[in-house]
Amino acid sequence: MSAINVRDLAPGTSIVLADGAEAEIVTNPGDGMWLFARYLSSPRDPTLVGQEEMIFAPDVVALGR
Amino acid sequence: MAMDDKRGYRSGLVDLRAGEVSREIFVNEHIYAEEQERIFARAWLHVGHESQIPKPGDYFVSSMGEESVILCRDRAGKIHVFLNSCRHRGMKVCRYDQGTTAVFTCPYHGWSYGTDGRLVGVPYFREAYHSRLDKEKWGLVEVAQMHNYKGSIWATWDPAAPGFTEYLGDFTRYLDLQLDGWDGREGQAEVLGGIQKWLVPCNWKFPAENFSGDTYHNISHRSVDLAGIGPSGAGRRDMGERDVSRKLHVCIPDRGHQTIHYVLPAGKSPPPAYLNAPIVAEYVRHCEEERRRLRGEEARLVGAPGEIFPNTALLSRQPRTMAVWHPRSPHQTECWRWFFVDRDAPTEVKHFLRDYYIRYSGPAGMTEQDDMENWNYAHAASRGTIARRYPYNYDQGSGTAVTNYEYQGLRVPGEVIDLTETQSSEQPMRNFYRRWAEFMEADDWSRLATWRGGERKAAE
Ligand code: FES
Ligand SMILES: [Fe+2]
Numbered sequence: 001m002s003a004i005n006v007r008d009l010a011p012g013t014s015i016v017l018a019d020g021a022e023a024e025i026v027t028n029p030g031d032g033m034w035l036f037a038r039y040l041s042s043p044r045d046p047t048l049v050g051q052e053e054m055i056f057a058p059d060v061v062a063l064g065r
Numbered sequence: 066m067a068m069d070d071k072r073g074y075r076s077g078l079v080d081l082r083a084g085e086v087s088r089e090i091f092v093n094e095h096i097y098a099e100e101q102e103r104i105f106a107r108a109w110l111h112v113g114h115e116s117q118i119p120k121p122g123d124y125f126v127s128s129m130g131e132e133s134v135i136l137c138r139d140r141a142g143k144i145h146v147f148l149n150s151c152r153h154r155g156m157k158v159c160r161y162d163q164g165t166t167a168v169f170t171c172p173y174h175g176w177s178y179g180t181d182g183r184l185v186g187v188p189y190f191r192e193a194y195h196s197r198l199d200k201e202k203w204g205l206v207e208v209a210q211m212h213n214y215k216g217s218i219w220a221t222w223d224p225a226a227p228g229f230t231e232y233l234g235d236f237t238r239y240l241d242l243q244l245d246g247w248d249g250r251e252g253q254a255e256v257l258g259g260i261q262k263w264l265v266p267c268n269w270k271f272p273a274e275n276f277s278g279d280t281y282h283n284i285s286h287r288s289v290d291l292a293g294i295g296p297s298g299a300g301r302r303d304m305g306e307r308d309v310s311r312k313l314h315v316c317i318p319d320r321g322h323q324t325i326h327y328v329l330p331a332g333k334s335p336p337p338a339y340l341n342a343p344i345v346a347e348y349v350r351h352c353e354e355e356r357r358r359l360r361g362e363e364a365r366l367v368g369a370p371g372e373i374f375p376n377t378a379l380l381s382r383q384p385r386t387m388a389v390w391h392p393r394s395p396h397q398t399e400c401w402r403w404f405f406v407d408r409d410a411p412t413e414v415k416h417f418l419r420d421y422y423i424r425y426s427g428p429a430g431m432t433e434q435d436d437m438e439n440w441n442y443a444h445a446a447s448r449g450t451i452a453r454r455y456p457y458n459y460d461q462g463s464g465t466a467v468t469n470y471e472y473q474g475l476r477v478p479g480e481v482i483d484l485t486e487t488q489s490s491e492q493p494m495r496n497f498y499r500r501w502a503e504f505m506e507a508d509d510w511s512r513l514a515t516w517r518g519g520e521r522k523a524a525e
Contacts, residue, residue, distance in 0.1 A: 031170035034177050034186050054186040056175065 006057045007032045014064030017055065019044045022064050026052055033057050040064075079502040081495050084460030088453040090501075091268040091444065097395035104375050104504045105130025107223040107513070109232045111377040111389050112136050112146050114403060115216045116255040117163065122180055125163045128391045128399070129220060134208070135159050135169065136218055139181040144213060146220040147182050147205040158205070169205070178205050215244040215252035217387075225510040233373070234516065235478040236322040239315075242368035242381040246407045247349065249356035249364065254385075255408035257419055262401050263428035265437050267444035269376055269392040270501075272400065275436060276370045276378035276388070278314050278325040278493035280484060281461070285439055289431045295383075296421045297340035301432055302383035305336030306367055311472050314462075314482040314492050319516045321500025323493035324371025324379065325484075331365070331473040338383075342417045348410060362475055372493075374500050384422035396444065402427050459498070462490030 006028070009015070013025045015037060021044065023037035035055045042048040078087040078096075090096055110129045113136045117125045124137035126149060133149035135158075151158050156173040159166075168185060170177040177186030182205040187198055208220040212229035217240070219229050226232065233240065246253030265272070275282065289301040297303050310327035317323065329335065335353055339345040357364040368381030378388040384404070391399040404422045406415045426433045446452060462482055470481035482490045507513045 027167055029167040029170065029177075031166075031168065031177070033170050033175045034168065036167075054177065056186070056188045058188075 004057075004060050004063070005032070006035055006060055009035065009063075014040060015055070015060045016062040016064050018059045018061050021048070023053075023055060024064075035060070079498045080456070081459075081499055084458060084463050084491070084495070085456040086459055086498055087456050088447045091270060092395055092448045092453055094395050096505075097268075097392070099505065100392065101130055103507075104501070105392065107221065107226060107504065107510070108375050109210075109212070109219050109221045109226065109229050109373075110375075111373070111387065112211075112218045112220050114254070114256045115144065115213060115218060116408070118144070120165065122165045122167060123163075124159065124166060124169075124180070126159055126161065128389070128401075129208075129222070131392060133157060134220070135205075137180050139179070141181070143181070144211065144218060145180070145182055146208045146211050146218065147178075148207075150206070151176055152184070152203045152205070176203075182207055214240065216254060217244055223510065227510065227514055231514075232320070233322065234317050234320045236317045236320060236324075236371075236373065238363075238366065239322075239324050239326070239368060239371050239379060239381070240373070242366065243379050243385070243387060243405065246409070247352035247356065248407070249352075249359035253407045253409065254405040257404040257406045257415060257422070260401050260403055261423075261427035262399060264393070265398050265400055265440055266396055267398055267440035268395055269390040269398040271440035271444060272378065272388070272390045272398060272436070273372055273376055274494045274497055275440070276380075277323045277372040277497045278370060280312075280314075280325060281489040281491070282436075282439065285435050286432055289425075289435065292431070294421075294424050294431055296342065296345070296417075297338060301425065303336075303338035303340075305338060307369075309333060309336065310367060312484045313470070313477065314466075314484055314490050315477060316466065316480040316492055316496035317478075318480055318496060318499075321374030321497055321503075322372065323496045325369035325493075326371075326477070327367035327369060328472050328475060328477065329365040329367060331362075331475070333365075335367070339417075342413075344411065344413050345417050348414045352407075365475055372497065374497065375504075380426075384425045385418070386422060386426050396448070398440075400428075402433075459491045459494050462487065462492055463495070465490065466492050 011025050016022055021042040022040045025035050025037050027036040037055045038052045039048040078090050112127045113125050118138045121138055121140045121142055124135050127134050127136050135147045135149045138144050149157050149159050151171040153176050156171050158169040158171045168177045175188040179185045184200040184203045209222050209224040211220045244254045245251050293299045295302045307327055310329050313326045315324050315326045371379040376390040380386050386402050386404050388402045393399050406418055466480040466482050470477045482492050
């Protein structure tokens, strides 16, 4: 699987993370390393759902639906 | 190294009684290294202007001494000055000159800082640091003190330094001439266009002492005077107001700030200027009238080149610019020049002034080129083993300054030499190097704030 260029992703895009969680982009600072995103689901830690976190680019493994 | 520790800076390398300053202070690498610690880590330094960062998230990368700093406005609109160096391994976190951002992300391993300096993103914070890294402790390093003076941003690394206005002392009115509107309203200046930046192979003190008030070097600008680059088509600037004024050197002892300065006779308006551009001429005439109305007698003060210790130069009139002389090595200075206009001035006025200002100043400015050539070759010719044995001469006008100067009812504070007849003095340079020596000798601000004790040691 090729790496995803997070710089290209617009706010509103949903992303799948390495631990299986899904999140929606809130802000893209455009540095190619980080995204501000809100959790839609998190099998590992369900308390994260609804929270906003900074997501590191290598953790983004796929685009969501 | 020819420095003699026993004699100290003041009596040895800076000998104001004899009017001599050793070339070592310009070319010696040890002295340069000491300057970074004793001067640039303790003095108030000019960082930029708030008009460069109008919106939240805006930043401008500046310098304080040798070090890169970020001037930015955080999401809440608060202005900060940070060391531009990642806390993890020191990488420059911002490598652009200016822009707008949500975060400063370090390109090396990815630590990310908010515009308020807080460490907000740490790759593998949970996995590799087990969520135990204290993010509060590892934010960007912020200056010890910052001051917004009428839009100009100043900062110091020393928490013990006096506040900025105390640091300025009686020099405030000369910075006001730079930052207030030409019509006398407070703080109307905005930065015009980008910042001009260029390198000159000389020590930073060459431009600093020149802008302190070197009226003696006028002859080296003879070619621009002959070419007539001025805004009325003659000389390099309009001389009318200078020709009818008293011409002064004003030095603020204890502070190391000094300037050339003109005082118009009571009741006299400046003669017409900017005759090549009727719209500018009319704008200036109107502003002068307003200034007189708002400021009364104070409106008789006319600004000219000056220097705020250690490395910020003012020029509030023609052209209206500020410069910072960033030390890069004993033998190299990075010059930065900001150009100013009244923010409410008509667009045509701003355009005309921009053309005139860059024709005069900056790396392509015809007048500044003369200066750079002098500093460049003077420095190069002072570096040799033989050359550095011979001090420079700063004796001009020694012992002629007065402290109670008054001209037609207007008192001018500080040590003043009236140059109207004598043409020139080196009092500003003596004032600058006296302060330089104090900074190099004093261990802390309790010794540097000499004015607080009510008496100063006689250095001359
Ligand atoms: S140097 Fe900045 S993250 Fe390592
Ligand atoms: Fe000059």
